[in-house]
Amino acid sequence: MAEIDLNNPEIDVPAELKQQIAVTTLDRIYNWSRSNSLWPMMFGLACCAIEMICTAASRYDLSRFGMEVMRPSPRQADVMIVSGTVTKKMVPQIVRLYNQMSEPKYVIAMGACASGGGPFKEGYNVVPGVDKFIPVDVYVAGCPPTPQALLHGLIILQKKIEGEHIPDTRWYKKCVVEAIPIPILGPDIIDPRHFELIKEETHKPLPVVEEVVEGGETA
Amino acid sequence: MSDQIVIHPLYAKLLEKFPESVVMDERQGFSGIVVQAITLLEVVKELRDNLGYDYLSSVTAVDDFPEERLEVIYHLFKSIGGAPVEIKVFLEREEPVVPSLTPMYPGAELQEREVWDLYGIRFDDHPDLRRILLWEGFEGFPLRKDWKEPLYEEDTKPFKSRWPEGKGERKELLNPYKDNVQYPREFDPNTLSGDVDQAMYKSLEYSDDPNSRVLQTDQMVVNIGPQHPSTHGVFRMTVVMEGETIVNLKPVVGYLHRNHEKIGERNTWLQNMPYTDRLDYLAPMSNNFGYAITVEKLMGIVPTERAEYIRVMMAELTRIASHTMTTGFLLNDLGAYFTPALYALEERELILDIFEEVAGSRMMVNYFRFGGVVRDVSPEVLKKIRHLVYNRLPRKIDELDKYISANEIVRIRCEGVGVLTADDAIAFSTTGPNLRASGVPYDVRRADPYSIYESLDFDVCTRDHGDVFDRYRVRIDEIHQSIRILKQVLDRIPEGPIMAGKPQYVAKVPAGEAYGRVEGPRGELGFYVVSDGKPNPKRYHVRAPSFINLTSLAQMCKGAKVADAVTILGAVDIVLGEVDR
Incomplete structure (x- = not known):
């Protein structure tokens, strides 16, 4: 798969060197390596966190996609999986964690609660969707989503990363990206x-x- | 419920002793005694010291709006088993005050804080009366019936906007802030400090006397959580340390407060069933069980025999899944990162497969109904369970146990750590494996049998030391007992219908109250429901075992090292969905 994706036949490589030389673009090689080593933040909120643990365990095995390195520290993580109901009491901490993550950073809203409040939306202490505060890249449906669904969400995120173009991406521009104000x-x-x-x-x-x-x- | 006419001898005794201040609750469908607030302490002292009711199980409240009355409701038990005594105190809605039972039963501490938080009932002499699930400065007391949440539509479901017309409209768009928020009038956000933890830090008693300290060092406050890999979710503890030794500890909860009880009052009776799955999400079948038997008590229906067997089967499978998971994650907390958890999760997956097959979902099963279960169990599933119970689980649990029990490091880290004596465990209202590890043979399945547990043969597992290692041992023993129960259930399960009567979409629940409890994997899981005869509960309260087990956390951690606090918390086995509700 890698060979097809990375080799861009705009430059002719002599046949005898095909085994030694691969020609690609910076975007592709960079995105390819990044998307295959997404480190999620070890951060669980509610029921969905249990399914996230199951995804990481031997049966569903997240490490097949290079994502098994769960980092407890936000500064070392690439992707934040918001796995569960976001409550008003917890949201300042979630925003703070998001601000502490180093760029490039991505967010997956796992499950109905994180995506839009879910069954608890009408509750007085529930934030109806984490996207009210932080930008979300992939929404995963389900209550809770099965491990397969979460894996699918992560693969969708990989695809999104593979389509990124360095000059267009927010965090490679010269302007400073402001932190999200803490609620x-x-x-x-x-x-x-x-x-x-x-x-x-x-x-x-x-x-x-x-x-x-x-x-x-x-x- | 039938003892309306015949007064229970215990209540008769109390009526005789306190003729002026104690009366029976004579409303139709209600039981228990009504005590005046000023004599509450005397009555409870009599019950505790002379009549043997040494275990305060639950403290909760009910709002009788539009009547100008709040009720505080206590359920007391004997630690040797038996039915509860129910005490009620009626209070005015304006400035309700009731004496605190915390000095007598330390286990009431967090529960009274919860009642203060959600109902605004003040408990006199409470050592630390602060908001617990919400934060200091939150506007209003949300469980009062006249308090409306920002996305309020109607008092009861189904909302007219959704059914029968079914015109979907987003309620938050009607809110001026386009969000799930509301603010009091004349509120100016610029005047806000935003410091909600000040009262909590104040309540942590620093000792200013240097002579009382072991080490001549400064005391230091450390926050662990709410985002910390070893707090099992969004739990936070604030620890005062001297060197590495813990001097004081406060659990800070509420980061997953999902308003189960408020939403539960809006829902119809049956709509609450899937919500119970999300309380203790590691043991959904047990939660279903507790809620089902409570409402059945009120409705006066008895499930069919096959349904009872299926229920017990599912509850015991849940217990095995939950206990193996706890064991695996206890080792995580000890530093054996993730490998033991993988062993535990392997067995859990097999049990989840069974749940998926019978209920359609791995975790959120929504399987029980009032009077039975929703789907029958096929012979293939029974065969699978039989294979698990006879061939796989005993072998695998022994394997897990062998790796752990014989491990020197595990034993050094666990033995003698976080000791809770039997007396303390009862006083702190601890339940489940934590209570039994302290040597108290109290198991709701035996102490107050429900369903078919009376006819089943199993032991109540206890250990004597009350430390982390014994809590782990009790869980392993209980898995073996659950396997024993499952073997009997599999042999005896009869054919027949799985629902008593016709399936109803709107449960008809007569007016009254009921307190039902089951032995969940974490202890006594109680549901207190009040009905006023309408399609929705008037009050839906969950007596969450892991929430109440947290009351004794400070006691267990004092004098231990910080690393031990993590282990102790792991052995207490909390599930935040249930702690915060």
Whole structure:
């Protein structure tokens, strides 16, 4: 597989050297090596974490794809598998972990909860989807997704990485990528990016706020 | 429930002793006694010291909105077995205060904090009354019936927006913030400090007296978790250390608080069944079992015989899967990274295959129904289980055990570490293998038999030292007992229907209350449900064993080294889905 992908026949290699020389582009060789050594962060949230462990264990064997090196430290990890329900109390830590990961970094939202709140979406302490705070690359469906589904998600991520082009990628550009502001725990979770909106809404004249906030009740 | 007319002799004794302050709860379908808050301590002291009720199982509350009343409900047991005594205290909704039972039963500490957190009931003389599942500064007490969550639609499911019309609309788009949040009026986010841990750090008592210290060093506070590979999920402990020795420890939980109880009150009775799978996600069948027998108690139906056998079979398979997993991950915590866990997971996968075949899902089985189980077990599955039970599991468990028990390092790290005496274990309301490792032969399957356990032959496994190694040994012994139970069940399982009566989509549950409990892999898993005759529960409370087992964590860790704290936590065997609910 590697030979077909990496050899770009734009340059002719003499037949006698075909076994010794391979011609490729920097993008391809770089992405190929990166996508086959994705190190996930050892980080479990809920039920999905158990299926993630099963994926890493002998039956499903994540190491076939070069991903068995689970790093407990975010600074050594390439991909964060958000495996479980993201709660308001936990989300500051998740954002902090994401900020601490060194680039290039990817996020997989594993399962219904991490993707969109899942069965617990209506709960008062649940963040309906981790993508409200951090960018997600691959969503894996299921509650919990089977190990096969997670493997499929990881392979999709590999494909995504293989399609990347160095000059276009965010982290190779000269501009500084800002860290995501850490959410604050107040009367409810507060995203610092929404300070103005929150202040505006809570200081609206009373009758208008009543109608908007409790719109669900009258419906 | 039938003892409405005949007063239980124990209650009669209490009525006689406290004629002015104790009355029976005479509502239809309810039991127990109602005690006035000022005499609660006296009544409980009488129960504990003279009548033998030394084990406080659960503390919870119910909101009687729109009536201006909150109830606090205590379930006490004898550690030698038997039925519970149920005590209720009625309180006003405005500024409810009740004396704390923590000085008498240390096991009430975390549970009372939970009631304070979710209901706003203040416990006098509680040593450390702070929010536990939510954070300091959270607005409101979410389990009160008049508190509405941000994505509130209706009080009960099915919501009109989804059924019968079925017009899907995203509720968060109606919220002004387009998210699952709400803020009080006049709230200004710029004035917020965001420091929610201050009260917790304050509660960790530093000793300022240098003479009381063993080493002449500064005390240091270390946070382990919530993202730490050895805390089994999103658990956090804050440790005060002197050198490497732990002086004090506080568990900090709530990072996986998924609002099971609030959502459970919105759901219909049957809709809660799949949610129970997600409580203790390593033992979904046990959770199904507990919820099913509780609601069956209230409905007054008895499952068919075949269903009972299938239930016990699944519950014991779950226990084996869960205990092997715990054993494997205990070794992870000891530093034998992942290899022992691979041995454990291998057996677990085989059991999950059976679950997948009978229920359709590996982990979230949703298999039990009120009055039976949802699908029958085919002869091929029985054959598979028979093969597992007779040929594979005993051999494999012995193999795992041989590697561990004979390992010198394991023994040095585990023996004499995290000791909990029998008296302490009872006082801290510890349950399950942790309690039995301390030498207390208390197993709900024997102490208060349910289903067909009375007719089955098995031993309650105990060990005497109450250390980490004994907790591990008890689990291995229990796996062998589970195999023994499975052999009997496989031999005796009868043919017949798997559901009592017609399958109902809307369970008709009469008004009343029920407390049902099963022996899950982590201990006494209790469900306290209250019905007001509607299609939805009025109260749905889970008495989570691993949450209550955490109460004694500080006691076990004091004086140990930091590395031992990790091992002790591994042996306590918590599952965060259940701790935080």
